[in-house]
Amino acid sequence: MAMTFATRPLFALALAALPLAAPVAGGLTVTLGAAPAQAQAFSAQRQAIAEASSEIEGLAAFYRERDFQPVWTSSEAIDRRNALIAALQEAGNHGLPTDRYDIDALIETFRAADNPYARGQADVMASRMFLQYASDVHSGFLEPGDIISDIFQELPRPDPNELMTELVESNPYSFIAHLAPQDPGYTRLMRVKLRLEQLAREGGYGPTVQAGSLRPGDTGAAVIALRDRLMAMGYLDRSVTATYDALLQSAVVEFQMDNGITPDGVAGGDTIRAVNRSVEDHWNEVVLGMERHRWLNTGGDVPERMIFVNLTDFHVRVIDDGETTFVTRSVVGARDRQTPEFSDEMEHMVINPSWYVPRSIAMRSYIPNILAGGSTYMQVLSNGRVINPAAVDMSRYSVSSFPFDLRQPPGPRNALGRVKFMFPNRHAIYLHDTPEQYLMEREVRTFSSGCIRLDDPFDFAYHLLARQTDDPEGLFNRILNTGQETQVDLEEHIPVHLVYWTSWVDDDGTLNFRDDVYGRNARLSQAIRSLGVVMPDTAS
Template sequence: MKVHSSIFLIFLLVTGLSPSCQEASKGPSGQIISRDTTISTKSAFSTLFIDSSYLEHFLADRQVIDTGRQLYRNFYNQRNFSLAWFDSSGIAEQANLFWNLQANYIAFSGDSSIYNPFLQQWADSVGVYGARAIPDSLRSRIELELTGQFFRYAAKAYMGNLKLNSADLGWFIPRRKVDILALLDSVSNNKGKDIKHLEPVNRQYGLLREALNRYYEIEKQGAWDHLATTQKKITIGDTGQAVLQLKRRLFLSGDLGKMDSVPLFDTALAAAVRKFQYRYGLREDGIVGGATLQEINRPINYRIRQILVNMERLRWVPDEPATDYLLVNIPEYRLHVYEKGRNLVFNMNVVVGSTTHHSVIFTGNLKNIVFSPYWYVPPGILQKEVLPGIKRNKNYLSSHNMEWNGGNVRQKPGPKNSLGLVKFLFPNSYNIYLHDTPSKSLFNESKRDFSHGCIRVAEPKKLAAWLLRDEKSWTSEKIDAAMHKGSETWVTIKQELPVFIGYFTAWVDRQGNLNFREDIYGHDKIMMEKMFR
């Protein structure tokens, strides 16, 4: 008993369960939930009850910290100490369903930190001898152990690894909050029915989990070959063992529909290569070389870890808003426009911050559109680029359509303005916003990390028109005129909408394709070192 008590206490202290669960453990007024004495053997979901003094003895014996005690007390107070995991027939169905759900989590995540050997031996016994395998003398203890186990599981599976400080990893989107008590209450009261659908994680998380299981199966087959070739490029018409390896590799990943033993690079294989390149955000030329060869030769273990890293990020993200919103995925170099939550309206290419000038991962509310904007040169660019330019050339400012503005420099509105003809503002402390650009050719590149941190959009007029679609006075012609006016015009949109700047290097698209992208800022690498160390 003491060994398991230590495991439980260490979990509470090390993972930080107490601060993250603090809100969930309080009632509406922030106080401890009062005992609901209206619940009786006639109205309770279980006719079995636990003595409140036994709970206090359990908490004291394990030296559970205050916030952990509060979680326990609130859960049992709100059900007047009726049991959650037992009924008159023995261990209840929801306990078995929860245990299987937890086992699946441990299996796919590789996270055994919540493994509980004491409970596992009784779960095994129930599996062999049935619901009554647990003696009455152990019922109260196992009831409370299971409740604590659910707290541990939910903290990891639904809220993410609390030892990973998201801000230290460059992630400044507030982490989602989960009402663990409400979740556990629902599992108990519904007897585990549709327990998988109670997971407070978004749809993308489930899709990645399915993909992860497929990759585990491929890994078991042990046939994710390294493409051994001395050729710089492999293309249509080529023959040899490397072509057979390529076919096998793309067949396993689902890009090649049918496998054969002919060592010829034919049109079917070229189509499979293009599908692979599409999924990886590469130039779709059907030729294996350079970046395509590099990505093909990534070990499957790396891809599995990449999926797990992105599943961890998905545990952090807040619930999808039911309103309109914008999502920029930095490694994808794409902006996604959503209407009323999940309705994807359109996408467009973007240019993001370079590897030395990262675009920040955060969220804000878009409030203003500025047509024909000034560009106020940031202090860093002023010191490193503009002032040295003025020293070299006294006509530097005029040649760049710039002017002094007090002690600072700004670039006048116009087609050569660095912000282009329009910018979209969502106030934030990082000085990041969306904007047009005169450098249109960069949107044709497959890798688009060229900016100083702000996000350049490929179709600014289309975005402006969508944002102003309910403003009848803002016709296409009026938007065009404002963009080319040559003087600033500020427009406040009727309803602010969230903008999320995210960082996901693995996801499943709407066509069911598993996508991967390069870890351009090295965030995956840091997370892998912390998660799999």
Template sequence: MKILRHILVLPVIFFAVLSADGESVTSWIRKKVENLAAQPTLNDSIKLFCLPTLQKQYQEHFYTPFWSSDVRIDELMSLIRHCDVDGLQPTDYHLKILDSLARKAGNENAATRDILLTDAFILLSSHLLNGKIDPQTITPRWNISPVDDRIIRFLIELPYVRVGDFYRSIIPQSHLYEGLRYQLKKYREIDKQGGWETIPSGKILKPGNDDSRISLVRKRLLSTGEYDGPEPEQPDFYDDQLSEAVILFQRNHGLEALGTIGPQTLAEMNTPASERIRQIEVNMERIRWLPESFPDYYILINIPDYMLFVYDHHIPVGEHKVIVGRTYRKTPIFHSTLQYLVFNPTWTIPPNILKYDILPEAQKDSGYLAERNIQVFESNGTKLKPEKVNFASADASGYTYRQLPGDQNALGVVKFVFPNPYNVFLHDTPSKRLFNRVRRTFSSGCIRVERPIELAQYLLMEQPEWTSRKIDKTIESRKTQVVRFNRKPEVFLVYLTAWENDDGQLQFRDDIYSRDEPIYKELKSSPDESN
């Protein structure tokens, strides 16, 4: 059927191309595309971004125009004009010169316009599919090569596929992306209307207080939807309904949700709508970096949220607080697959922790290692007595330091291993109290997980020999045991500072590693174009 449709449409294209006066549009396209081999700019001045693909596709299709239909041109131009709904900039996609060419007659201008429409389409499609910014280098993708096969297939089938349908098929399909698109529109409307009034600082506000700032708090929460009640008879009184709205706001911003309004809550309330828009746009870009669809079974760890979620058949089946890397020992972002766990793990101390944490303490206290059940080995495996080691010597940093299983072991009673180049894994911790903190950046890069035995029980659920009783007895033995998973979840470490949760509540988190601003700067950058 597709072949038949191609045959039926060819006479229309042939007529449209050759019925124009003078040199045909096809001839002009051939000249211009062939000239690109010697001079990689169109008309000697207009930069193209998808040059290899563009040349190849025009050659393979005998230089016939891809954009011979006014309907398809209008659809693409509309998509370019409104790509800001995805946090992108219309001016990045030849918008100005395409608008000027629309007002010019002649086959040469038609050829230039067709080439620019093709280049804009490939660039915009690639940005929607993979992001405008390369997450590895945090630089914009202006030279697009290679190109996703779906883009090429669309160009080939362009006469009978609507641009809007293609666009809807390539934008991220996750609820995370759709939620942020909705919230971006909402916050832009708020910003257009002037945003919200700044709430002055002052004493901590608590339910039951009378304060002139209370009416401002109510208006602030009304604008973003946390408060949806009527204007009370006493607008300056902090009533129960407002308290519930404040608690919701605090939860939505990763704050301690007590209902009291102190400096941190005020700072979040006073963050301008324009800054929240920037945050939303940055995180839409991050979502474009993620896989188009997640597997049935996976673990998602959002670093700024300090949370781990287990999904089975796309349904959330468990959530755990986590502790992530300090700001100077950042937990990396990557994707892997969970392979096995280790009960009663030993801990071989990494070089950085050894250098900055362990050796300085051992120099001050000769009993430091013994108290923590840490053994010292030479490179040949010979065990050394800690009291005989000169920890201030250069030799000390060359030894292997291994902490045995036990109550003080830094990895706790279980660790979860997924191969990665950063030597990052999930593990238990003896420092349980730290999970009560709101900001949980205390690790050296690995991820400490709350209730790890519960997580292990779920992950081993389809291995019936590993009953709760057997897990408990294994831990009590203090013997190290490796258990490989029969069913292995994929693991995604992500960095989202804005997203919409399952309840439709927009979530904001602190940019703990200062990663938002560089992305926003590049997201709003434009190529050097002379058009």
């Protein structure tokens, strides 16, 4: 039974059976007796705490700074114990691997702690369990980079010493509650998770739609199944129609928009596949979405401005004070040249950029033609100086031994377009214009070699520059019209997050899903399930 704060704390009950009578320094309570007996008991407790905490450097440092005084086992620590047990009991609401937090074992350890040495061991056990929970709920229970090589997100892992210090100096209920991400998007996902669990208990979305496609005017069992599933998902009010009518068409359009499908009102193959996903499928996506939120947890310290690139949504957004102030479509890396996930800071833009061709692209697309004597619009560079490839005996080189660099000078045909936006990183990833604007009309935009191409790069530049000039458009275009490569520094660096979110909840409460275009969800979900994070009820 879930414990409420009004009930007698379980840990207090466990400790009540122990021979505790009078408090001494550090909060440890022992049976009254001679001073030497107290000193001996305290020494045994200190030894136990020192030994048990030694494996975690930060925890050992915390206890050492407190002269190995207990945190959880003193009579004064009732609220702290109760706050911990309450948080562990609610860990499942966060989609955490609850098997990591053995509440029964912790309580039994306290019950069995009938001497100072055992109490010291129990104290450290509680600290270790708290630190595991705190790390998991704050910054994630996976190490995503160990699972997927293209995830380079540095997780904001809290320092154990700092965590323990803040815990003992704070209201424990409030402190533990604020370890999870405090952004509204995380809270909205948690609410959806609980709602999906309720839906599963009630039978899920109903029978799947047995049709390849459906369109307005159709009738029959498949239309009824489509109607019922959209009703269960909240897209349609209660209805008894068996016809694909205007109301059903409108619901399909809304569903398509929330799932990244062209909103044409026709339930084609992509729409049918999406609408046939089970409650469990959605639950898994939402739990993974919550985990991804934790990877970016800033502890409530939200930047005034940030640039948010969701690779699955093919859009780039500028977010100011939590509100989206600019959005543009984007092209991301192809499936065989995937854009990585990481965070950095945008420092400057380059107007009229040159393109220094990455070696991998040069070897694949340009060097073979140059070696064969073909022409190229690329400049061939030797030690940074332009040379004439016709004056070089290319028969001496192979693709792998080609000793020259390739550069495309500024111009309308430049692969980077007329402007690029730089957040220097080891992956050589940045945002830029593109001469291939027609690709922006595609629904799935995975065409680049890894960088992010923008649909509205000039407007994006104006938006960024507006904070440092009264005439951002005039400044940008004056430089553009020179045709000269020019770097424009941003007076304030802007955090940039390249993420892979396939589920999120909008401000209006709308649950969104996007396709797993790189196949990353499958591997991460397998890792989550291996840790025991599964839906309580798997009805579809």
